[in-house]
Amino acid sequence: MIRVVDIHKTFTVKDKKTRKNKIIDAVKGISFQVKPGEIYGLLGPNGAGKSTTLRMIAGLMEPQRGSIEVFGYDTKTSSEKVRGNLGFLSTDLGVYGRFSPRELLRIFGEFQGVDAAVAERRGMYLLDKLDLTSFADVKMESFSSGQKQKVSIARALLHDPRAVLFDEPTTGLDVLTAKTVLDLLKIMKEEERAVIVSTHVLPMVEQLCDRVGIIFNGKLHGDASPKEILAQYGVTTLDEVFFKLAADGGEV
Numbered sequence: 001m002i003r004v005v006d007i008h009k010t011f012t013v014k015d016k017k018t019r020k021n022k023i024i025d026a027v028k029g030i031s032f033q034v035k036p037g038e039i040y041g042l043l044g045p046n047g048a049g050k051s052t053t054l055r056m057i058a059g060l061m062e063p064q065r066g067s068i069e070v071f072g073y074d075t076k077t078s079s080e081k082v083r084g085n086l087g088f089l090s091t092d093l094g095v096y097g098r099f100s101p102r103e104l105l106r107i108f109g110e111f112q113g114v115d116a117a118v119a120e121r122r123g124m125y126l127l128d129k130l131d132l133t134s135f136a137d138v139k140m141e142s143f144s145s146g147q148k149q150k151v152s153i154a155r156a157l158l159h160d161p162r163a164v165l166f167d168e169p170t171t172g173l174d175v176l177t178a179k180t181v182l183d184l185l186k187i188m189k190e191e192e193r194a195v196i197v198s199t200h201v202l203p204m205v206e207q208l209c210d211r212v213g214i215i216f217n218g219k220l221h222g223d224a225s226p227k228e229i230l231a232q233y234g235v236t237t238l239d240e241v242f243f244k245l246a247a248d249g250g251e252v
């Protein structure tokens, strides 16, 4: 179970021209829960606070207020336990060109404290599921962006995490590769993992996600099944929910 309770995050950035500090209220009191076996879709326009929310759940950034628990571990007080139980695919891929996928996964497995033989087996299983086996021993410097994305996905799942956070997993992928990734997410669901996926691909959300939360102006809207959200807003597509939220400044 992933439990997010009333989290807040404010950033201070400097305006180079006016030399004044600008406050960005990225997340203004968001709460939601994701159960094992559930795929939660986190939506919202660019700059809404999706990645910030995922980073806080992954324990990479602390909320100023509120609390987050991942399978009973608090991100503030037990961040190492949280990281051990959580796989995070971020949008900056962290793939090192001079390694092959097999080497990278071996190193990452060691870093995560996974037994070498187990890491090898699970790494090769994941590469197979991602259709990348024939590139397992090729240096990644020659990889396309989609191939790098697949390696990052394998890396995020290598230590068999019970919670899975994927930030825009299909961005830049062709439809076939995107399907491979979505199929893997479905396997994660069947394996009773708690999955959060942030995306801009709304039709995918409608067919993949059990529940959906839409971040708009730092607040969470929806937090229900895609069907329930469409009924709630009286529309037929999630696109229209976005347009309604934008028209009403997130006050729907």
Ligand SMILES: Nc1ncnc2c1ncn2[C@@H]1O[C@H](COP(=O)(O)OP(=O)(O)OP(=O)(O)O)[C@@H](O)[C@H]1O
Residues within 6 Å of the ligand: 011, 012, 013, 024, 026, 044, 045, 046, 047, 048, 049, 050, 051, 052, 053
């Ligand atoms: N490290 C940071 N320092 C300062 N501001 C930040 C930082 N990270 C995020 N922000 C700001 O917080 C807001 C939310 O950013 P975030 O990356 O969470 O958005 P997002 O919903 O993931 O958007 P996108 O769909 O474009 O990926 C933005 O206004 C962004 O500029």
Ligand SMILES: [Mg+2]
Residues within 6 Å of the ligand: 050, 051, 052, 091, 167
């Ligand atoms: Mg983002």
